[in-house]
Amino acid sequence: MATTRHATAHxxxxxxTGSGSISTPQSGLxxxxxxxxxxxxxxGNPDAKRGTNPEELIAAAHASCFTMALSHALAQAGHAPDAxxxxxxxDLSMDGGPTISAIRLETKAKVPGIDEAGFRAIADDAKQNCPVSKALSAVPITLKAELLG
Structure with missing residues (x-):
């Protein structure tokens, strides 16, 4: 059974010179x-901060999905994270027409009882297997993962 979410754009x-609006009626966000x-x-344009854009929304979706996947994988491995x-x-490249050309994930985690190698292996797996990473697999995705004291 699939879970379906939706958003609308106008x-x-x-x-x-046009304008649009985006809504997420299920959550109301x-x-x-x-x-x-x-x-x-x-x-650099003052109007640039008065709204969102598709790349920002993709970044939000990817950051949240990866973070949930990493937290779950760490807990499954017996190392539930503190944070x-x-x-x-x-990145939106304009070379040859607008293209999402790269995604960089940077994560910092406080995880008791895990070593750097174990943390990195779980983080790399979460990057490969979170649903949003899979959906964006046509784009190069890099990960910088830092284990905090």
Whole structure:
């Protein structure tokens, strides 16, 4: 049995002057959250901070999925983590047209009773096997994993 989640997007106008909104009605997290050309391509533009963009949403999805997968895998191996914090960066390359060209995961975890090699092996497996990593497998994904004292 599959679990289905959904979101909605609306757009009006052309790419550069138009605008859109994204909603996540099941959770209510986003309700008509703005997105547009400036929130996606407008680095340094004050309007770039007034909304979201697809790459930011992919980064959020990937960071949260990987963190859950890593936490679960560590617990399954007998090392439930005290804390796991992950940052995901998604690169949008404009070479040859807009393409998601790279994803970098950086995680820091406090995990009692595990050595660096064991932690790294579990983190690498979580990177390969979290559902979002699998969905994004066409994009190079790197992982920097740090075990905290």
């Amino acid at each position: 757009w009006s106008g052309d790419l550069k 986003m309700a008509d959250t703005a997105y547009g050309f400036n929130t996606r391509f407008g680095e 796991v914090d992950t940052r995901a960066e998604v």
